[in-house]
Amino acid sequence: MARIDPSRRHFLRTGAVGLGVGVSGWFRQLALAADAAKAKPKKSCILLWMSGGPSTIDLWDLKPGHANGGPFKEIPTNAPGLKVGEHLPKLATMGDRLAVLRGMSTKEGDHGRATFLMRTGTLPLGGIQFPSLGGLLSKELGDPTNELPNFVSVAPQRFFNTEAFGPGFLGPNYAPLVVADNFFQQQGQTPDLDNLLKVRNLDRPADVSKEHADARLELLRQMHDDFLAARPSPVNTGHQAAYDRATRLMQSDAGKVFDLTREKASVRDKYGRSLFGQGCLLARRLVEKGVPFVEVNLGNWDTHGNNFDLVKGLCGTLDGAWSALMSDLKERGLLDSTLIVWMGEFGRTPTINPGRGRDHYPNAWSAVLAGGGIKGGQAVGKTSQDGTTVEDRPTTPTDLLATACLALGVDYKKSNLSNVGRPIPIVDKAADPVTEVLA
Amino acid sequence: MKLQPLFALALGLSATFATAADPKVAALTATIDKHLAADWAARGITPAAVAGDAEFCRRVYLDLIGRIPKAAEVRAFEADPAADKRAKLVEVLLTKPSHAAHFAGVARSRWLPETLTDQQTMFLGQQFEDWLRKQYGRNARMDEIVRTVLTTEVFVGQRGQFQVRQPNRPYNADQVAIQSFYQAAQGKPENLGGTVTRAFLGVKLECAQCHDHPFAPYTRDQFWQFAAFFGEFTPLPPSRPSFVGPTRPQADKNTLTIPDTERQVTARFMDGTAPKWTDAKTPREELAEWVTAPTNPYFARNLANRLWAQLFGVGVMDPVDEPGENNPPSHPELLDALARRYAECGFDQRVMIRAIVASKAYNLTSRISHPTQGDPRRFARMNVKSLTGHQIFDSFATATGVRENQPRNQAYYNPDPVSRFSFKSLFPDPPKPTETQTSILQALALMNGKLTADQTSLDKSEILAAVIDAPFLDTDARLETLFLTALSRKPTPDEREKLASYVERGGPSGDKQKALADVFWVLLNSPEFLFNH
Numbered sequence: 001m002a003r004i005d006p007s008r009r010h011f012l013r014t015g016a017v018g019l020g021v022g023v024s025g026w027f028r029q030l031a032l033a034a035d036a037a038k039a040k041p042k043k044s045c046i047l048l049w050m051s052g053g054p055s056t057i058d059l060w061d062l063k064p065g066h067a068n069g070g071p072f073k074e075i076p077t078n079a080p081g082l083k084v085g086e087h088l089p090k091l092a093t094m095g096d097r098l099a100v101l102r103g104m105s106t107k108e109g110d111h112g113r114a115t116f117l118m119r120t121g122t123l124p125l126g127g128i129q130f131p132s133l134g135g136l137l138s139k140e141l142g143d144p145t146n147e148l149p150n151f152v153s154v155a156p157q158r159f160f161n162t163e164a165f166g167p168g169f170l171g172p173n174y175a176p177l178v179v180a181d182n183f184f185q186q187q188g189q190t191p192d193l194d195n196l197l198k199v200r201n202l203d204r205p206a207d208v209s210k211e212h213a214d215a216r217l218e219l220l221r222q223m224h225d226d227f228l229a230a231r232p233s234p235v236n237t238g239h240q241a242a243y244d245r246a247t248r249l250m251q252s253d254a255g256k257v258f259d260l261t262r263e264k265a266s267v268r269d270k271y272g273r274s275l276f277g278q279g280c281l282l283a284r285r286l287v288e289k290g291v292p293f294v295e296v297n298l299g300n301w302d303t304h305g306n307n308f309d310l311v312k313g314l315c316g317t318l319d320g321a322w323s324a325l326m327s328d329l330k331e332r333g334l335l336d337s338t339l340i341v342w343m344g345e346f347g348r349t350p351t352i353n354p355g356r357g358r359d360h361y362p363n364a365w366s367a368v369l370a371g372g373g374i375k376g377g378q379a380v381g382k383t384s385q386d387g388t389t390v391e392d393r394p395t396t397p398t399d400l401l402a403t404a405c406l407a408l409g410v411d412y413k414k415s416n417l418s419n420v421g422r423p424i425p426i427v428d429k430a431a432d433p434v435t436e437v438l439a
Numbered sequence: 440m441k442l443q444p445l446f447a448l449a450l451g452l453s454a455t456f457a458t459a460a461d462p463k464v465a466a467l468t469a470t471i472d473k474h475l476a477a478d479w480a481a482r483g484i485t486p487a488a489v490a491g492d493a494e495f496c497r498r499v500y501l502d503l504i505g506r507i508p509k510a511a512e513v514r515a516f517e518a519d520p521a522a523d524k525r526a527k528l529v530e531v532l533l534t535k536p537s538h539a540a541h542f543a544g545v546a547r548s549r550w551l552p553e554t555l556t557d558q559q560t561m562f563l564g565q566q567f568e569d570w571l572r573k574q575y576g577r578n579a580r581m582d583e584i585v586r587t588v589l590t591t592e593v594f595v596g597q598r599g600q601f602q603v604r605q606p607n608r609p610y611n612a613d614q615v616a617i618q619s620f621y622q623a624a625q626g627k628p629e630n631l632g633g634t635v636t637r638a639f640l641g642v643k644l645e646c647a648q649c650h651d652h653p654f655a656p657y658t659r660d661q662f663w664q665f666a667a668f669f670g671e672f673t674p675l676p677p678s679r680p681s682f683v684g685p686t687r688p689q690a691d692k693n694t695l696t697i698p699d700t701e702r703q704v705t706a707r708f709m710d711g712t713a714p715k716w717t718d719a720k721t722p723r724e725e726l727a728e729w730v731t732a733p734t735n736p737y738f739a740r741n742l743a744n745r746l747w748a749q750l751f752g753v754g755v756m757d758p759v760d761e762p763g764e765n766n767p768p769s770h771p772e773l774l775d776a777l778a779r780r781y782a783e784c785g786f787d788q789r790v791m792i793r794a795i796v797a798s799k800a801y802n803l804t805s806r807i808s809h810p811t812q813g814d815p816r817r818f819a820r821m822n823v824k825s826l827t828g829h830q831i832f833d834s835f836a837t838a839t840g841v842r843e844n845q846p847r848n849q850a851y852y853n854p855d856p857v858s859r860f861s862f863k864s865l866f867p868d869p870p871k872p873t874e875t876q877t878s879i880l881q882a883l884a885l886m887n888g889k890l891t892a893d894q895t896s897l898d899k900s901e902i903l904a905a906v907i908d909a910p911f912l913d914t915d916a917r918l919e920t921l922f923l924t925a926l927s928r929k930p931t932p933d934e935r936e937k938l939a940s941y942v943e944r945g946g947p948s949g950d951k952q953k954a955l956a957d958v959f960w961v962l963l964n965s966p967e968f969l970f971n972h
Binding site: 175181212 | 553805806807813822823824825856864867870872873874875876877878879880881882883884886887888892896937938941946947948953957958960961962964965966967969970972
């Protein structure tokens with residue numbers, strides 16, 4: 001149960017102090033909520049974030065027979081009527097679990113703004129630190145007493161918009177634990193995937209015994225208590241909280257989840273020996289341990305030139321990893337309780353440019369929902385023959401995020417208190433969820 | 440109006456910290472003191488006690504040169520009997536190269552934040568920062584710096600790419616460095632206009648890029664009219680972000696077409712006025728003149744407020760780039776006075792620093808002594824502030840003797856965990872230094888990371904090993920040295936007793952050296968080390 005720190009409460013601005021109920025009421029509500037959370041079956045969300053703007057017209061909504069279609073063919077999936085691009089053959093065998101939303105449409109063609117919009121559900125608005133989806137959902141779904149953090153971010157590339165990857169006004173308790181942070185593979189370099197995906201600095205140095213480590217922490221706590229008493233401040237309180245959580249993580253068995261060498265080589269091969277592939281394997285392991293939100297990043301989708309070769313390569317990585325993830329989850333009985341959200345910040349131009357590339361195109365593109373709470377085997381939304389406009393069921397970012405919330409049993413209209421004192425709903429109340437894809 | 444007795448005591452007994460040498464500085468300090476005192480009296484606030492020498496010393500080293508003082512520097516300052524030693528210390532620090540380096544780093548983080556993490560533009564940011572450092576080093580006035588940036592020559596090649604050299608002209612490293620400002624913005628007028636308004640004028644107009652600003656009276660048109668001062672940079676179709684420059688010099692340098700529309704706007708300042716366009720002055724020259732005019736209501740105010748925020752952790756107006764009805768300054772007259780004086784002194788940053796650092800508020804302790812000292816916006820107690828990643832690394836370097844091992848150009852791709860660069864990534868600049876929260880990963884890095892591990896080990900450490908090995912020090916002296924080195928103060932009697940007994944019994948394993956290493960580890964992991972207070 002979280003503490004209300006009196007010093008922090010004292011220093012919040014008036015608007016933000018009003019938690020709505022008196023202290024005793026707040027504690028009781030929290031206790032009741034904690035009991036309720038334990039009673040509900042655990043749900044998880046895995047966000048497969050496609051950084052750079054994936055060419056969805058080549059993956060999910062092909063236009064064969066039109067000049068904009070390019071060289072790729074459509075292939076059938078195991079769901080009658082649902083076709084996908086030829087370079088996703090393994091996913092095609094699981095079409096019955098995929099719901100493709102072909103009507104995605106926004107006005108944001110800039111990487112930074114679009115990344116923020118898709119990951120938080122809103123455009124940046126002066127002063128308000130909007131949380132990313134991971135922060136919002138890990139707060140709703142997570143058990144605060146978990147040894148593992150409730151939000152893990154695998155190999156994020158945050159440079160398009162760093163603010164869109166954090167907990168925003170929800171605060172550091174909802175910040176992600178990041179592994180393989182901002183990793184860029186250099187030419188000719190084989191990344192050390194085993195170590196990249198481990199939590200940095202989880203083990204104490206080899207030459208420090210447990211007795212000394214414990215003694216250090218005890219002395220540190222005393223120093224901290226003295227300092228906090230003399231100089232109450234949010235930064236001090238946050239410091240101790242972080243050290244507590246870090247120590248818990250160190251001391252628990254939970255850290256072993258990041259050790260992928262514990263998996264059979266054949267399993268690791270199935271996911272693919274790429275950062276994304278192994279990241280998906282890590283996501284499965286985290287979900288198995290009850291982590292409610294994991295995001296795995298696959299970048300380099302910004303194919304302004306040589307679109308088709310690059311997309312084919314990316315599909316190879318994506319297809320193997322995602323299908324392995326879904327089949328493993330299914331095998332473990334976890335697919336029904338795990339929602340998978342696949343999206344990027346926008347799609348790409350139907351018109352192919354002179355460099356055989358496609359440029360940014362937010363006006364009509366696709367996202368995919370799969371797994372728990374989702375009625376797969378269908379596509380909702382329809383684009384024009386040339387792929388340039390959405391003709392049926394245009395879907396906004398808030399529609400998509402609200403749908404995801406409902407699939408997870410989360411009330412998206414519920415509000416959190418923002419850093420400017422205004423309550424902000426998880427997803428804008430005006431959202432029109434795509435109920436057709438809800439199971 | 441009845442003054443609180445403690446407050447009157449503080450006012451009466453505290454020394455003046457301004458040097459008598461510069462009457463301008465002393466006058467501004469007195470103004471700051473007067474406005475804050477009036478506010479405290481009106482609200483019945485009892486300000487904290489005056490900070491002791493050790494506390495002041497550490498604080499001013501971190502604020503002015505970006506690192507904690509060395510043990511010897513603390514000892515020397517404490518021992519100095521001069522009445523005006525605080526002002527003298529400020530003078531010494533202002534002329535150190537590390538002052539220029541620190542302030543250039545902070546400015547670059549504010550002006551070109553995207554270059555901190557974007558691998559493609561990092562080198563541009565670094566070049567620009569190096570140039571800024573030279574300017575701060577010679578105390579170039581802020582208006583001169585901004586004018587130079589805004590009016591620099593920018594070289595664009597035939598295919599629209601930025602160039603660092605024109606044919607038949609010698610390579611000019613300064614010009615290349617300043618041009619980085621434009622390249623980091625990808626040559627886009629909206630990025631340049633947005634940076635100028637946010638960083639130089641203290642108005643975050645970016646919201647208004649696509650629609651009218653929700654909280655302030657800025658419209659979409661106003662944003663694009665301001666961006667039109669950079670109308671000479673027109674992205675080549677198809678528009679694609681690239682730091683090599685999608686630009687084409689155009690004849691009508693002061694107009695631009697709003698993207699996704701057919702509408703063309705002509706450059707206008709934020710207050711709606713426009714210059715009298717002549718051939719003698721380019722739009723950027725007109726912009727530079729307007730921005731840096733002493734009468735510009737935004738420029739001096741923004742610089743003053745941001746400097747205040749840098750020294751106190753929170754601005755007189757905060758957030759610093761969102762002026763408006765929703766965000767009134769905590770001390771409106773104080774901010775007016777600071778702005779006025781900044782312009783009057785010719786935008787001399789060092790004058791402003793001297794005046795603020797000599798104020799009573801800057802010299803207050805951060806130790807709480809009265810419940811009315813709770814609100815960080817009233818400056819009745821020095822705020823506890825988080826440090827930048829660079830300050831943290833440089834302080835570790837000072838406290839432990841660690842050195843970077845990696846050439847700077849390799850740092851971009853495979854940064855050594857023990858490097859300034861890695862610490863900057865691990866500790867990104869917080870939006871609000873008085874509210875920064877430590878993350879699990881930061882805590883793990885501080886506890887178990889290589890820098891701490893090496894520098895608290897008996898065989899790999901620098902300063903710790905020296906302290907342990909020194910034959911002329913006893914346990915008490917060793918502890919005192921470790922405290923002065925890490926926390927810039929001597930241990931309290933209580934700490935001395937507790938920790939001396941811990942070391943004497945050798946901690947849990949009966950090993951005195953390991954016990955000393957434990958103590959050093961504790962000091963380096965304490966919030967007292969990690970924060971500015």
